[in-house]
Amino acid sequence: MELDGFESLARARRSVRKFRPDPLPEGLLERMLDAARWAPSGYNLQPTHFYIVEDPQLKPALQVACMSQRQITEAPATVIFLGDRRAAANNFRDMLRTEEAAGVLHPKYRASLEKYVPLAFGTGPLGLGWLWKAALPPMRRLALPTPELPAIHRRFWLAKQVSLSAMVFMLAAAAAGLGTCPMEGFDEARVKKVLGIPPWMLVVMVMPLGYSADGPLKRSRLPLQGFVHHDRW
Numbered sequence: 001m002e003l004d005g006f007e008s009l010a011r012a013r014r015s016v017r018k019f020r021p022d023p024l025p026e027g028l029l030e031r032m033l034d035a036a037r038w039a040p041s042g043y044n045l046q047p048t049h050f051y052i053v054e055d056p057q058l059k060p061a062l063q064v065a066c067m068s069q070r071q072i073t074e075a076p077a078t079v080i081f082l083g084d085r086r087a088a089a090n091n092f093r094d095m096l097r098t099e100e101a102a103g104v105l106h107p108k109y110r111a112s113l114e115k116y117v118p119l120a121f122g123t124g125p126l127g128l129g130w131l132w133k134a135a136l137p138p139m140r141r142l143a144l145p146t147p148e149l150p151a152i153h154r155r156f157w158l159a160k161q162v163s164l165s166a167m168v169f170m171l172a173a174a175a176a177g178l179g180t181c182p183m184e185g186f187d188e189a190r191v192k193k194v195l196g197i198p199p200w201m202l203v204v205m206v207m208p209l210g211y212s213a214d215g216p217l218k219r220s221r222l223p224l225q226g227f228v229h230h231d232r233w
């Protein structure tokens with residue numbers, strides 16, 4: 001795609017809050033989810049899960065858990081973007097296998113991943129490793145550049161990864177002529193209860209989608225120049 005086309009797509013995507021009841025064409029949602037899976041993730045650990053809600057019986061309770069926002073019951077489908085707190089344990093080995101099969105895993109990189117991923121994500125038996133992982137980086141940082149460890153900042157780490165998938169999904173939907181509404185207005189515990197989502201999953205975003213019944217939607221953005229910091233702050 002040309003940059004011109006991409007710019008128009010990025011500008012045309014709007015948060016839609018009124019939906020037509022028309023169902024989604026067969027197979028379209030799967031294509032968009034597959035596009036979203038090509039979003040990048042730290043160490044390629046791919047922690048994003050997608051929970052699709054189409055059952056009309058589930059929607060009223062989900063709507064209540066989402067601060068009664070009406071787009072939940074209006075939209076033909078809602079995708080819940082989830083982050084797997086156990087992504088390192090669940091996906092690391094499979095990821096290495098698929099990367100190896102694709103011939104893209106350099107042995108040196110593999111060796112560094114094997115060392116770093118358990119260190120960055122593991123919390124040890126009964127979570128006891130968490131304590132020293134919380135205490136050590138601030139001390140090490142006094143002498144050496146030291147990143148935040150996902151083992152300690154797991155919600156933040158997951159929110160980054162899952163949001164990237166959600167953005168790709170929204171652009172794919174816009175390209176397919178569908179409207180989406182990213183939502184953070186929800187009660188996480190209630191959403192999980194209504195949908196039976198396991199405790200190790202973090203709910204990052206709730207996203208109704210369908211054909212828009214909103215008129216032409218216009219938004220504004222603050223001028224770019226106030227947000228660009230070139231070579232110095």
Ligand SMILES: Cc1cc2nc3c(=O)[nH]c(=O)nc-3n(C[C@H](O)[C@H](O)[C@H](O)COP(=O)(O)O)c2cc1C
Nearest residue numbers: 013014015016017069181182183184185186217219
């Ligand atoms: C993380 C996030 C959470 C949001 N939560 C809600 C929400 O709960 N309900 C809602 O109606 N809109 C929500 N929005 C939509 C924003 O209001 C909207 O993106 C913003 O006003 C800009 O409009 P646009 O998306 O049409 O460009 C959310 C957007 C983002 C990115």
